[in-house]
Amino acid sequence: MEQLPPSDLKTILHSKRANIYYLEHCRVMQKDGRVLYLTEAKNENCYYNIPIANTTVILLGTGTSITQAAMRMLATAGVLVGFCGGGGTPLFMGAEIEWLTPQNEYRPTEYLQGWMQFWFDKEKRLAAAKQFQQARVDFIRATWSKDRHLKEYHFYLNDSDIEQAITNFEKKVSHLNKVGELLLAEALTTKQFYKIAATRCQLNGFERNQERGDLANNFLNHRNYLAYGLAASCLWVLGIPHSFAVMHGKTHRGALVFDVADLIKDAIVLPYSFICAKEKMTEQAFRQQVLQKLTEHKAMDFMFKQVKRVSLSSFSGK
Structure with missing residues (x-):
């Protein structure tokens, strides 16, 4: 051939x-x-x-x-x-946050150059992080409003607990002045989403623990790594190194991958981890379900759009 x-x-x-x-x-x-x-x-x-x-x-x-x-x-x-x-899970040693990335010196230059124009300014970096978090919320709204499978499990945007979690997070984001505060607010909101999903899927007593070994935790671990793969691929194509994070840089090596993966995790990975755990799906069936949803809701398109948008934004500070 x-x-x-x-x-x-x-x-x-x-x-x-x-x-x-x-x-x-x-x-x-x-x-x-x-x-x-x-x-x-x-x-x-x-x-x-x-x-x-x-x-x-x-x-x-x-x-x-x-x-x-x-x-x-x-x-x-x-x-x-x-x-x-x-x-x-877990990812083992490789290059650039455990990913073996292709070598190509002919990737676009404008996105890295745009990223560097704001990245060294702490206030502009915070503005970029806030923009990512707002995009994350927008993707949750867009996904949950039209996904019929989520509605079958009673994930409705106008439910009081879901609406309160989203609106409270949006209000906090607009007033926070430090990346550490933003990370804390994001972690607390994700914890609320865990509770929301566990309640709707009748997984009483759920506690997020990567080592616990129950289906919901295992599925969350597994799907998170797929989200990291998509994020790493997006950044490689656009020519932006993983080290220039806007949120996770002080706690994770190559943390921009985590920043970009967070754009889609709560909207797709999180609820379907609980739904598939409730249905006691196999790893293979669960993997197929989430990959189908990532494709259906154009997760990669969304990542590219948001990273490009932040790269070419002209931040003025707070």
Whole structure:
């Protein structure tokens, strides 16, 4: 089979790509100009194609390996690769916040240059963080207002607890003067959303604990890493290093990934973690459900739009 030239591998914009892969117990390789993964059974070996031109992120879990030739093709197509534990968490060592990023010196320059124009000013950095948080709320409103599955589980924007959590957070954001205060307000609001989701899904006694091991916590861990993959891909495409965070910089290495991932986590990842835990879904079914919703609500499009908007904003301070 004739190999595709690198230009053809990049015809699908990252913001429009449909696939994220989590693989385990397989070998990823290049064969006949394609990237495949091989699974071994008792009687036969099975090869499955990975459409790399339509893929943003590949997570390699337990029992996986990858060849140098496959990595070369993935880099050519601009696919991010991360090694992780079983079920997609935790991420292990790599480059740039645990992601193996393709090398490309021809990414756009205007977004990094715009980011640098405000990033060294503390007040402008706070203004950017507030803009991200308002966008986060806007995405929750847009997603929850039209997602019929969420409505089936009684996630209604005009419910008093949901409306109060959102409006109170918006009011706080506009008056806060320090990033630390903004982080605290964001954490408290997310905690309220945990309670809201747990109540609607009848998961009494839920407590957010990454090590607890119940379905809801495991699903939250797993899906968060998919959100991080999308965020890392967005930033790589726009040429913005992960170190220039506007909120999480003092507590996390490569924290801009966390800032961007937060744009979509509460709107999609959080409620569906609880819904799928209530339905006692398998990891695979849960993964498919969330990926479908990320695509349906155009999460990547939204990330790109917001990062570009912040990059090209002219902040005047508070």
